[in-house]
Amino acid sequence: MASGHVRVGIAGIGYWGINLVRTFAHDSRARVTWVCDPVPEARARALALAPAARSSERFEDLLGADDVDAVVIATPAVTHAALARRALQAGKHVFVEKPLALGVEDAEAVVAAADQAGKTLMVGHLMVYHPAVEHLAELVAGGELGDIRYLYATRVNLGRARRDENALWSFGPHDLSMIDLLVGIAPERVWATGESYLRPGVEDVVFMHLAFPDRRMAHVHLSWLDPRKERRLTVVGSRKMVVFDDVSSEKLRIYDKGYEEPPGFTEFGEYLTIRSSGVYIPHLPMTEPLARECAHFLDCLDSGQSPRSGAASALRVVRVLAAAQRSLEHGSTPVPLAPAGDRE
Template identity: 40%
Template sequence: MKKQLGVAVVGAGYWGPNLVRNFRASPDWDLVAVCDLDEQRARKVIGPRSTVVAESSFERLLERDDIDAVAIATPAQTHASLAMAALEAGKHVLVEKPLAPSVIDAAVMVEAARDADRVLMIDHTYCYTPAVQYIAQTVQSGTLGNIMYIDSTRINLGLVQPDVDVFWDLAPHDLSILDFILPGGLNPVEVSATGSDPLRVGNACVGHISLTMRDGSTAHINVNWLSPTKIRQMVIGGSHRTVVWDDLDAQRRVAVHDRGVDLAFGRSEDERQAARVSYRLGDITVPALTEKEALSSMVGEFADAIRSGRPARTDGAAGLRVLSVLEAVSESLAARGKPVAPHQYTNALAFRSAS
């Protein structure tokens, strides 16, 4: 049997207890400690009759030699400083999304992890669901053909956040999925965004993002806090087949449609000037997906990346690419929807770190 890796969860608030539960249940990990400024809150998450340590000092936590990795589930503005301290202490690091408050902070974290030869992983949870794993395999195998468009809708009557807009609250899920499924990751040449604040709370509550990819395909993301109907759906249209993912449909979460539009080019000179369109009506395939908690797969991937000495499937570079697009979204929104190119130096850094 493989020796278990020691891990500490930092932050016992909203997301920390989910990480605690999954690290505890994993055969790859030994949960050594839970750290929170409120030690009583940490003890409550740990529960009674446990040998797991409740710690209130992050500095003391990093001094322990029985901890190989830390999982950070604290407010976003603290991610960079905590991760950097952990990397300097020789620990592997898992960070709840977003990776950092800014692209610059995230870039420094990626560089530091590379220099320290430590795994820096972002908890893009949706990427570890059986549905998204299947979609990624289908896209990257070429089954869909060339990707022509992606439409994603994530709307709900949600909690209006006081410190972030709807883009930064909901769109990271969709952007991280696109980064995971697209060959080469998420690297658009142009980003534009429009949003509205009908409640006058100071942040956009309804928004639309348009991405132009390097191959000419497009992706559109609709996010909304005000919809009485909850929809989590993504359509990925390829030249051969189309995938429809409906996360709320447990019976048909993923469907692969062998139907769509075919372009047939004629042989004569005149016919070459225009494409002839034909419609393909084929079968719909609904794969049988295993029901497994995404966080369970995620903590397993974290352990495997550490043991193998390889980047995690959602590594720091993935978090950096998503942040780069989110910052471009904010820039476009401030410019009333003007298209913005994500900062090239961050994309170059992400590419260098991933390779």
């Protein structure tokens, strides 16, 4: 790539897109060469961070530019799949914000386009690049927690009500990507219940349940109609339990708690004994997750490795979201997932 830099074109300079402009502009391995948005004021904000870039309101200009190696897409979710496919077919690497698509068929089409083009496809599942989540994944992989029994997540606040996606598709990818990273297999059944209180047909509160083939389970509560801001994931293992709280200054708390079976017993009440050996709060390097995520994308372009939030994991997340959406639309009926959703 020219001068050792990855030349980046960024489409969508809204609430989140401007952060992507800032992050890529500050990384010495990248050069933001194009910014694209239909709103002139948005393009002006982007150019203030990347003054050497060219700007356009037309996505086609990024695709036709010979000084763009990778396209970053931060447009409304309903456009993700179509724009990502077009960029891949134009021979560009693609970083697209979550969710990859609003349906399984569209997500599979994007993955197929990436395979055919031989280009890197990465989806912006930000939470899997959070230092606390990375540390938690290391604990799980190293057997520190024992066998994972169940997980539950809460992602709620009194926030901006969306029009083009419900709470499931807007918030759900964050928690599902973490659960996918930690559990390592796809669920076999998904069901969800929710309600639209603010806009008809757009669920602003959703409760989702996942059942895995090995008796593990997960529960996710999502809402932008709640009095408190909570971003919490609890993982209960056979040896230890962990709470990741992204709102707290203590991001990760590891509880050395659980039940133990004594070697011998005479009464049923003595069969299980509670073990409680305290709480450990690890010191974590709290670098910005977005900076880590964008750096990982550049690493993958340099090395050719598959991204942590690449096609396979992004497709599994979309499959779960689509199953949960079907459950919402059919009276919370459990929806089975095909084995094709399993980790490769």
